[in-house]
Amino acid sequence: MTNQTITQVVAYVRVSTGAQEKSGLGLTAQLEYIAAAALSNGWEVVAEYTETVSGTVAPLDRPECKKALAHGLPILVAKVDRISRDVEHIAGLMKRATIKIATMPHADNFQIHLFAALAEQERAFIAGRTKDALAALKADAAKGNSKAVQAVQNRTDVLARGRTDANREKASTAVQQRVSSWLETVRDPIDLCIIRGAKTLPAVAKCMNDKGITTSRGGEWSPMQVKRVMMSLHLTF
Template identity: 55%
Template sequence: MTSHAANTIKVVSYYRVSSSSQGESGLGLEAQREYIQRAAQQNGWNIVGEFVDVASGKLAIEDRPEGAKALILCKQAKAQLAVAKLDRLSRSVHHIARLMEQTEFKVATMPHAKPFELHLFAALAEQERSFIASRTKEALAALQARADNGDPQSVEKIARRTAALEKGRTATNRAKASEAIQERVIHWQESVRDPIDLCIRKGGRTLQQVADCLNGKGITTSRGGEWSSIQVSRVMKNLELQF
C-alpha cells in the first residue's frame, strides 16, 4: 500500500490470469502485481483493494466474479481501477469503451494515458489478437517450407512433434495437432513477456543479467530448467523485446 498523502489517488488493483493452471501457479500474477506496485509508488496511488480473476479475456470485466466486485469497490471507495496492462481488462474495444462509461481506470505501464489514448491502445490490442492467430499459421507454414527445402532441423522438429500423432490420424488432424503445439509455444512465450520486461525495467542491460533475474524469481524455461543468455536472446527476439 502507498501512503495516504493528500495528493494520492485511490485505486483498486485488478489482476487477471487466463487459466486455472496459471492461477494456481501464479504465472503472470507476480509480474502484474509488481507493475502496479511500482506505478503506485511512482505516481502516488493508494491501493485500497485487490482482486484476482482466473478468467478469459473474452469476458467483460463486469461478467467476471472478482472483476464485478472490483467495480463495486471502486464506486463505494470513489477509487479508480488499476491494471498492469490494458489486455488484463480486455482486448475488445467494445468492452474497454463500455468500462470507460462506468469508471475511471489506470494502466500501470502507461499511468498518464488519457481516455482517448487508452481507447486507441484497446483497438491495437484487439488487432494484436488477430495478428497472433495469423502469426501462428505463418510460423507453421515457414517451418514446413524449410522442411520442404531440406532443412534437417525443421524436418526433425516436425517429425518429433507429429510422430506420436501420426498413427491413425488424417492429414487434417495432423495439421491441427501441429498447430496446437505451435500455439502452446507462443502462449508460453507470451506468459514470460512481463517477467522479462520487468527484469529489463529493473536494470537488466545484458542477456545474462536478464537470465539471472528470471532465475532469481524462480521462473523456469519452457522445459522447467534455468535460463541462459542464449535462451533469453531467442525468446526476446521472438517477442520483439529490446533493451
C-alpha cells in the same frame, strides 16, 4: 471524468486460465506492475480483486471486477489486456469508471482506447510468434541440441500419426498453441526484468534464473535463449 489528482485506487488482477493461476507467473507479474506504478505515482491501493476468467467475458459480467467497480474509485490494472482485448468492452467500462494502466500511468481515455485496439490486434500476432519459436527449436536441433532434436522428433511423430491433411493441421495447431501459451507466461517476467534494469541478454537471463523461472524445458536461462524468446515476443531493451 475529472482531472483531479488520484490518491486512492482499486487494483484489479485477471488471469486467463487455471494453469496460469497455478503457475503464479501471471498473477505475480501483474502485482509487481501495479505496486511499481502505485509507488511511482503516489497512489494508495485501498483494495485488490483477483479472478480467473477469460478476457472474452465482459468486465461488467465478472464478479470480482464488479466488486472493484463498486468502490467508485479508479481501477488500476497492470496492462490494457487485463481488462479486455475487446475494444467495445474497454469503451463501455470507461463510461463507468476511470481506468489506470500501470505500464502507462499517464494515459488518457483516448490513448487507452488506442492501446485496447492494439491489444485486440495482438491475437493476430500470436501465430507469427509461434512460428518464430518453432523455427528456433529447429535451429537448436540442427546444431545438435539433444533435447531440441527430441522435441522436433516428437512433433514429427505427432504429425505423422495423422493420415489426413486435417489431422496433420490439427496436430500442428496444438503444438503451436502449447508453444504460444508458454511464451505468454514468460512475457511479463522478462518485461519486468528489463524495467528493473536488466539491459543485456546475460542480465535478463540472470534475472529470470534468480526469480526461479525456468525455460520451456525446465532448465536455466542462457543469453541465447533469452534472445530467441524476446524476438518471438517482440520485446526489446
